[in-house]
Amino acid sequence: MIYAGRDILRPAYLYNFGEIMEKKCINVGLIGYGTVGKGVVKILEENKKIALRKVGKPIKVKSICDLYPIDRTELYVKNFRNIIKDPEIDVVIELIGGYEPARTIIIESLKAGKNVITANKAVLAKYWDQIFTTAQECQKSIYYEAAVGGVIPVVQGLSEGLASEEILEIKGILNGTTNFILSEMTKKGVAYEEALKGAQNAGFAEADPSFDVKGVDTANKLAILASLAWGGWIKVKDISVKGIADLDIDDVLIAKNFGYDIKLIGSAEKAKDGIDLSVQPCLVNHHHAFATVENEYNAVMITGKDSGDVLFYGKGAGQGPAASAVVSDIINMSEFIVTNTAGIVPEVVYDRKKKIKILPAGRSKAPYYLRFSVADKPGVLAKISGILGKFKVSIASVSQPDMEEDGITEIIVTTHKTSRENLEKALKQIDATKSIVKAKTVKIKIEN
Amino acid sequence: MIYAGRDILRPAYLYNFGEIMEKKCINVGLIGYGTVGKGVVKILEENKKIALRKVGKPIKVKSICDLYPIDRTELYVKNFRNIIKDPEIDVVIELIGGYEPARTIIIESLKAGKNVITANKAVLAKYWDQIFTTAQECQKSIYYEAAVGGVIPVVQGLSEGLASEEILEIKGILNGTTNFILSEMTKKGVAYEEALKGAQNAGFAEADPSFDVKGVDTANKLAILASLAWGGWIKVKDISVKGIADLDIDDVLIAKNFGYDIKLIGSAEKAKDGIDLSVQPCLVNHHHAFATVENEYNAVMITGKDSGDVLFYGKGAGQGPAASAVVSDIINMSEFIVTNTAGIVPEVVYDRKKKIKILPAGRSKAPYYLRFSVADKPGVLAKISGILGKFKVSIASVSQPDMEEDGITEIIVTTHKTSRENLEKALKQIDATKSIVKAKTVKIKIEN
Numbered sequence: 001m002i003y004a005g006r007d008i009l010r011p012a013y014l015y016n017f018g019e020i021m022e023k024k025c026i027n028v029g030l031i032g033y034g035t036v037g038k039g040v041v042k043i044l045e046e047n048k049k050i051a052l053r054k055v056g057k058p059i060k061v062k063s064i065c066d067l068y069p070i071d072r073t074e075l076y077v078k079n080f081r082n083i084i085k086d087p088e089i090d091v092v093i094e095l096i097g098g099y100e101p102a103r104t105i106i107i108e109s110l111k112a113g114k115n116v117i118t119a120n121k122a123v124l125a126k127y128w129d130q131i132f133t134t135a136q137e138c139q140k141s142i143y144y145e146a147a148v149g150g151v152i153p154v155v156q157g158l159s160e161g162l163a164s165e166e167i168l169e170i171k172g173i174l175n176g177t178t179n180f181i182l183s184e185m186t187k188k189g190v191a192y193e194e195a196l197k198g199a200q201n202a203g204f205a206e207a208d209p210s211f212d213v214k215g216v217d218t219a220n221k222l223a224i225l226a227s228l229a230w231g232g233w234i235k236v237k238d239i240s241v242k243g244i245a246d247l248d249i250d251d252v253l254i255a256k257n258f259g260y261d262i263k264l265i266g267s268a269e270k271a272k273d274g275i276d277l278s279v280q281p282c283l284v285n286h287h288h289a290f291a292t293v294e295n296e297y298n299a300v301m302i303t304g305k306d307s308g309d310v311l312f313y314g315k316g317a318g319q320g321p322a323a324s325a326v327v328s329d330i331i332n333m334s335e336f337i338v339t340n341t342a343g344i345v346p347e348v349v350y351d352r353k354k355k356i357k358i359l360p361a362g363r364s365k366a367p368y369y370l371r372f373s374v375a376d377k378p379g380v381l382a383k384i385s386g387i388l389g390k391f392k393v394s395i396a397s398v399s400q401p402d403m404e405e406d407g408i409t410e411i412i413v414t415t416h417k418t419s420r421e422n423l424e425k426a427l428k429q430i431d432a433t434k435s436i437v438k439a440k441t442v443k444i445k446i447e448n
Numbered sequence: 449m450i451y452a453g454r455d456i457l458r459p460a461y462l463y464n465f466g467e468i469m470e471k472k473c474i475n476v477g478l479i480g481y482g483t484v485g486k487g488v489v490k491i492l493e494e495n496k497k498i499a500l501r502k503v504g505k506p507i508k509v510k511s512i513c514d515l516y517p518i519d520r521t522e523l524y525v526k527n528f529r530n531i532i533k534d535p536e537i538d539v540v541i542e543l544i545g546g547y548e549p550a551r552t553i554i555i556e557s558l559k560a561g562k563n564v565i566t567a568n569k570a571v572l573a574k575y576w577d578q579i580f581t582t583a584q585e586c587q588k589s590i591y592y593e594a595a596v597g598g599v600i601p602v603v604q605g606l607s608e609g610l611a612s613e614e615i616l617e618i619k620g621i622l623n624g625t626t627n628f629i630l631s632e633m634t635k636k637g638v639a640y641e642e643a644l645k646g647a648q649n650a651g652f653a654e655a656d657p658s659f660d661v662k663g664v665d666t667a668n669k670l671a672i673l674a675s676l677a678w679g680g681w682i683k684v685k686d687i688s689v690k691g692i693a694d695l696d697i698d699d700v701l702i703a704k705n706f707g708y709d710i711k712l713i714g715s716a717e718k719a720k721d722g723i724d725l726s727v728q729p730c731l732v733n734h735h736h737a738f739a740t741v742e743n744e745y746n747a748v749m750i751t752g753k754d755s756g757d758v759l760f761y762g763k764g765a766g767q768g769p770a771a772s773a774v775v776s777d778i779i780n781m782s783e784f785i786v787t788n789t790a791g792i793v794p795e796v797v798y799d800r801k802k803k804i805k806i807l808p809a810g811r812s813k814a815p816y817y818l819r820f821s822v823a824d825k826p827g828v829l830a831k832i833s834g835i836l837g838k839f840k841v842s843i844a845s846v847s848q849p850d851m852e853e854d855g856i857t858e859i860i861v862t863t864h865k866t867s868r869e870n871l872e873k874a875l876k877q878i879d880a881t882k883s884i885v886k887a888k889t890v891k892i893k894i895e896n
Binding site: 039046047136153157165166304311314323325330331339344 | 462487491494495498499501502584593599600601604605608609610611612613614679735736737740752753754755756757758759760761762763766768769771772773775776778779780783784787789792793794797799
């Protein structure tokens, strides 16, 4: 127990009294030395004065664990348990991704009395209950700002900045890979496969991109934000998820002509009786705040009852942004570690007894874009609009781009707000009318 | 000293051990019961379950001080010192604005061992050194999220979310009143005076709007953000300030035709040898993230070396948004008060010994919009472009809207990036050529 006045290592402006940890530095153990891990080490070295000014003691990377030996041989540790067991290490940083051994690393670290930082949305979303219950029991901190929205401080913005709010809605462009692909399709007019290759070449998509393009990554992040917003545990399986791999470039280009951009949006809306959650490609108007969110950028719009809309925007992918968020977590956490107060105030207020009702997907109403591939003959539009009307789907606009081919033509309909359930019933009946409809009708939600 | 397990008032999920304050609730004393003060009381009552879930003990407004008696007579206190002296009060909330007695309230509260929340940007910017030095000495917290950007959690976003960053640039639309006026001018094509009346009628401008329209309020907020970003004290007098009252509606409309919106922007840029600070009306391209920031909304773009651009956006004015930010401060602060840890980690890392060099205004280069009112005769453009060239001001575009009147015509020039100093020298010489130039040349910075 050393008091600041007697501790020459700490600047006078930081603390004038209070208990200060005895050790001369904060020791960090890094597990996972890929792109982000390397970025963390780089930023900690380059910005060590910034960190020192805020924390008052230096932050030191003591050990790095990775599957294979690394260039920093003096720091290399083969077995992650040697980091977890090391009594000198204050913070364990998990950057390997995936479910295992990430879950084991986080749980064992907390139980060993370590504070934990992770960028792993998959493990958080899947093991939310176990992770935060363990953190409570061990009274240790777990920070994870990099797990959602890359560099955007939206985890903190939601749980602290909007702490007083009754959250009504969260909408986000939460995946840099899909947003990059959709930007390429929109700007260059290329099909999904080609845009994916462009994203892979630019380093914004993995060799196996399925986690991203199927919407699973977005769903993981949405589950985290929704769990934070409503204080319980919202699971990925509670979310209706549709990815972007089926998107037809025709729809992207037609929508562009209508004044819309296409984005993969994760959405959580609070109704009186529960939460409606979905991940799906949506059309956004060119005047919408999301329309300017391009390439690897992410954005999250949070709507509170008193706050109104609050938007956060920044890079969702890339070494610098992700590593920057991790290092900010390290600095913020170290300010508490150095004063022996880490873990006393939990970052996530999670009550495992709180049950949150999940609504059937798509119960909340929205307008939609529809593209019907139909026989080029009279009476077709009357038939379609008749069925839509029967299911109370009200038409906002109809148009017929000049796309006739082999006797098949396209009809573009935008609807007023309608429930997805009603719309799906109508489309099922329309698509069953084989004499008229020649391909499955395309349906894309329009975001207001 | 009560431990959580034995304290039936606290839910088990919050803390499992650690010291918990003995009192049954957090007591708040409110000084200033205007629009925001009333909103704070309203939100604390309506959202008391949200607050209780996060803090674990109820938050109670114990006393309210205002110049005149209020409807809540049971809470009314005439002399603010009775709140400061009250040993039961944990948090003093200063919402009266202005310099005095706001400064006295904040300083005396800290010295009396209270934690303080304020929404007062003027007093913070002017007494930054005294306020944060006193907070350090007393080891008490002072939160002020509502002081900058209304509901936007940008104070926290900058100091914690981007804790690791070397901040390169801060740009913000920081004043709801001026943004509302500029939106009215742009949308309705009305002159400044009429737009100001519209803002006053809508409740977004004071009867005396000079603090807002002259750019002083924006400068206060910019000084706060810059002081936070670079860890010293950047003063309002360090900022070159130009307001919006002189704006000609002609320029707003011409710029609109060129694809630009006009915004009052506070800007702080870090160069190798210091910080360049300004507040001035600027043109922003329709594709810029600031272009969709309309009416009472605010936005702040922070650029870090590793993070890249991070944007925060939300309502900068109005009862709900401002009060929401104050109540979030109360909840966040109460989590520390309840665990007897408030003030141990300072929110503002301020080293009074750190000197920050301020650069002469406008040294960093930018493109500009220029409107010359000139005699409608040959050779004028050659003369003007000759003088611009002499001072190394390079022209990007020239056009001549059809605005000839009484032999005077307008020439619109946009420049490539140029230093303001060079540009001002060129304009001084051009404006001195009375045979050609018939009115002072208008110059507006273009924001990229």
